[in-house]
Amino acid sequence: MELRQLIYFNEVAKNEHVTKAADELHVAQSAISRQISLLEAELGVTLFLREGRNVRLTSIGKIFLEHVEKILNEVEKTKEKVEDYLNPEKGVIRLGFSTGLSVHTFTMVFTQFRELHPKLHFQLLQGTTPYLMDLMEKGEIDIAFVAPVPTDHPIVKGDIFFTEKMLLLLPEHHELAHLKTIRINQLEQERFVTFRSGLPIREMIFKACQKAGFVPTIAFEGEDMDTIKGLVSAGIGIAILPELALSYNVPKDVVAVELNGSEFFRPVGVITPKKRELAPSEQLLYKFLKSFYDRLYRFQM
Known part of the structure; x- marks a missing residue:
């Protein structure tokens, strides 16, 4: 099983069309069809049902897709971590916010952090705390602001800031x-x-x-x-x-x-994954947040 086969499979599943997938990936349609056939032969299952020009996932294809998405996310995450280690002051930090928290109230935090690290950028995702935990488990985010803060959870570590x-x-x-x-x-x-x-x-x-x-x-x-x-x-x-x-x-x-x-x-704070380390850029943010709210708390006291 090759990485390109998983990439081809994922793109075909997303588009439900081999030609569209080929256009997206800038490869020949025949190359995608051949790699999908090789993948099905290796697995011993049919992943797609052909319906004219369109295709759709079989039941086992849907199960396989769930695992492929996790694998490809981990591959992207690994590439980002390598880039972070080469230059932790550049890149994008994917940050979650639980619904019911206002991003507006954290503008001072972001402003001060960006002044210290101007080449780091944020991608903000909002959703319920269980949704953010699911994204964290998949490796799609590594830090999330939540309220209330879970303090005893098998997947995430919670830190209460205020x-x-x-x-x-x-x-x-x-x-x-x-x-x-x-x-x-x-x-x-x-x-x-x-x-x-x-x-x-x-x-x-x-x-x-x-x-x-x-x-x-x-x-x-x-x-x-x-x-x-x-x-x-x-x-x-x-x-x-x-x-x-x-x-x-x-x-x-x-x-x-x-x-x-x-x-x-x-309690309001952040959650981070228990089973993997934060990338260097994310560690910069995490340490900044801990310091920021520690100073703010002492000032309020």
């Missing part, structure tokens, strides 16, 4: 808007504007409400913080959001109120 307070966002004319602090059981009759099911903030709200003896009424669920803020301003409902997310783009006609309870704090 603890973030969650605040209640209300329209300014709401009957509770004048209070300094609010208990969750005071919100039983309210309608919540929040994140979709499965995201940490949504789960935190449900657990807190259930602990208080009620199930929250959901008026809207989504993924965008600015949309949630706007809907609170429009009177659609109330929201519980991270304090840092309320430092920007907050409508003038809403107010933030503190919530009673330890459940309205969450």
Whole structure:
């Protein structure tokens, strides 16, 4: 089995067409067909079903594709690591952000890091924490900002940088808007504007409400913080959001109120892979982040 066979197979699977794959790879169609045939002969299985000019994966072909994608990702990752070792001050750092964290709040971090390492660039990926862990396991990212931070996981190592307070966002004319602090059981009759099911903030709200003896009424669920803020301003409902997310783009006609309870704090930090070392460029970022938040924490104290 040769690397080029895996590359050809992956491209044909992606395009579901041999000619298109040949065009993408700038090789002859006959060369791709021959290498696919050799690969199938070596494996003893049929990887593609031919349907006129198109092809589609067989059931075993789909399973094989999953492993091929991991192999090719590792090959690319290996090439990048070699390039990093040759010059750790150049390249792209693929950084994840869990949904419910605002990239906007980390601009100061990125600005200061880029001043120190101007030739390093970021590729940012956002998704749920399980999604980011899956990318990390596949080698597609090596560092991800998450909240809350998993501290006992077989695949990733978690580092907590700071603890973030969650605040209640209300329209300014709401009957509770004048209070300094609010208990969750005071919100039983309210309608919540929040994140979709499965995201940490949504789960935190449900657990807190259930602990208080009620199930929250959901008026809207989504993924965008600015949309949630706007809907609170429009009177659609109330929201519980991270304090840092309320430092920007907050409508003038809403107010933030503190919530009673330890459940309205969450750890924020990064996850990194347990089973492999970070590339030199990623180590630069990791050490910078640890130092940055250590200094910030001491300043706040």
